[in-house]
Amino acid sequence: MxxxxxxxxxxxxxxxxxxxxxxxxxxxxxxxxxxxxxxxxxxxxxxxxxxxxxxxxxxxxxxxxxxxxxxxxxxxxxxxxxxxxxxxxxxxxxxxxxxxxxxxxxxxxxxxxxxxxxxxxxxxxxxxVRWDNQQKAIYLQSTGSGGEAPGSGNGSGTAATVDGLSFNENKLMVAVSGNARANVSTLSNPDRIVIDLTNTRFSDGFGSNNNFNSVSQSGQFTVSGYPDVKSVRYSLFNENPMTVRIVVDLNYAKNYTVSGLENGSGILTVDLNTASAPNPGTGGKKLVVIDAGHGDQDPGAIGVTGKREKDFNLQMALKVQRLLQQEPNIDVVMTRSTDTFLELRERAKIANDLKADVFISIHANSGPSSASGTETYYYHESDKALANALHKEIVQAIGLRDRGVKYGNFHVIRETNMPGALLEVGFLSNSNDESKLFDPATQDRVAAAIVRGLKNYLQVN
The missing domain is CATH 3.30.457.10 (Copper amine oxidase-like, N-terminal domain)
Structure with missing residues (x-):
């Protein structure tokens, strides 16, 4: 987000x-x-x-x-x-x-x-906000207490300290003194490993041995010789509680193991010398990218009762994802799985970079209050078979007027390199359509219909 x-x-x-x-x-x-x-x-x-x-x-x-x-x-x-x-x-x-x-x-x-x-x-x-005239920099603090910007405190108290860090032999090693608590997680788009050390600050001597700005309480270094990793960044991320964040920027998703700090002190090791999870779409599986249209500040169409298209799109996409995750011969990747915003080019890029087999963008329509029904769009002639397979199943599942399969010059299906379809499941501007679109049972039927259409098109069991 x-x-x-x-x-x-x-x-x-x-x-x-x-x-x-x-x-x-x-x-x-x-x-x-x-x-x-x-x-x-x-x-x-x-x-x-x-x-x-x-x-x-x-x-x-x-x-x-x-x-x-x-x-x-x-x-x-x-x-x-x-x-x-x-x-x-x-x-x-x-x-x-x-x-x-x-x-x-x-x-x-x-x-x-x-x-x-x-x-x-x-x-x-x-x-x-704090202005540092010597550094010609503005330091913005979004959280914390005391009104001081990051790095402005004296670091006193019982917080643990990060004394040093290095990356060698495809391992990140962080030297910690005191009673630190480590939380390690992964993020995607782009891929990275995030280590949050709570109750922790940088030691007074940390800057002398690292590429570290003591004013901004941050630093980074580029990693060379290890194809998994681009760089390592670190900063005083929060002051309440005192938290040091370390980010390992990856070139691709990577498995890892974490060890150390059992007693809150010692060497925290994040070891990337482990087998990576198989890339989506490998092992003979078909890869489907599901795109929930709009999101975050872009609500899409607004329904008769004020319901938002972005919410319907995400609800449907998540239901399709859950069903596809049960299919042994299909892998699924979402362009978004939360209420976040992506540019249209970013959505297409995700599918293209993954070399997906199919791209589907889920939407709800808007128009005059009398407009009703389901329509499905394709851009390339080679997309038409996919659009037909999906449309047939969706129309039967939702029971709205069949508005047909149509050519549409939409960015996300124009710029994707694989067969793609944009689904307009119903009209939010029509009270009957809107009630169906947000009915959980109807959504379940439509999600199952999309999966059936996909399997028929991909010819998988």
Whole structure:
């Protein structure tokens, strides 16, 4: 989802530098909880009479806040675990947890992009900022207590310490003193191993032996000679509780074993010298990529009763995934399995990089209230057999009007290299269709129908 922070960093940035004329003239580095952030190319930042305005998508894609857009009322809402901030295009008043508050500038719409005031959003989301004039850097702290940015504390107390780390013989080794607690997990897109050491900080002598910035409390090094790993990054990730995060950036998914720190002290070893899990689609299995359309700040179509397309898409995709995971001759990969946002090109890239056999994008339709039924789209002529196989089963399962199999110039099926189909299961703008789409029993039937269609097309048992 993890993705909303970037924008807020900018927010802080501009807050710390009110005299800045515009974002393009600003060259300071920005750090979030010790990790440097970079502004994506093509992002337009405006300065309106001293108020810095940034695209709301930047907020949603980098910091981890939830952002939603209601087209009918032109309202953008930013949420974290404790606060809900709603802003309306053209209005200088925002609603914060039900209370009306005035802003210095109203959100604006620029060519379909919503711009919001950085200072206001950052303050409401509880961000803390520290400017280091010597380093020419802004340090943004999204969590913690005491109002200090990462690395600004004196490190006192009973926290354990990371005294050193190295990568050798395809192993990450971390020297720890004290009573540390280690939590090791994996993340994908991109693949990486994440080690969180709680009740832990960097020792005072850590920086003398490592590529470490003592101000930002972060560092990294490139790994060469070991094809599994790109680099290793480390930072003081949180101050409450004190947490050191170490990230091993992988070139591909990799199995590993963890040992050490049985007593909270010693050498933590993450050993990559173990057999990797077989790549999806190997061993004679067919690989299917399931794409739940829209997500996060992109809700898709809004139904008659306010239900969101992105929720239906994900519910259906997860049910299809669970059924496919029971099939011995099929592997399944999801473009998203939570309420996250991916660009269209990212969805196609996942399937292309995996060299999938089939790509299916799940959607719900919208139109006049009288519009009803199921339709399935293909782009390449070679996709048509897949679309027909899926459409036949779905129409029988859901019992809505058969609107046919059609050509459609949709990015995700145009840019994928394998047979693909985009499913419009029903119309959210039609009350009868909407009730069927969100009925769990109907969803189960449609999921089973999609699997039947896939198996028929792939000719697998």
């Amino acid at each position: 993890k993705k909303v922070g970037f924008l807020l960093f900018l927010v802080v940035m501009m807050i710390a530098f009110p005299r800045m004329a515009d974002a393009s003239s600003y060259s300071a580095k920005i750090y979030l909880d010790g990790q440097e952030l970079n502004l994506s190319s093509g992002v337009v930042v405006e300065n309106q009479n001293g108020t810095v305005m940034v695209p709301i998508r930047v907020v949603s894609e980098q910091l981890g806040f939830r952002v939603s857009w209601t087209k009918a009322t032109q309202t953008v809402t930013v949420q974290n675990s404790v606060k809900n901030v709603s802003m309306v295009i053209g209005s200088s008043y925002a609603t914060i947890d039900g209370q009306r508050v005035q802003m210095t500038k109203a959100p604006v719409l620029r060519g379909g992009t919503t711009l919001v005031p950085l200072r206001f959003v950052s303050e409401q989301m509880g961000l803390q």
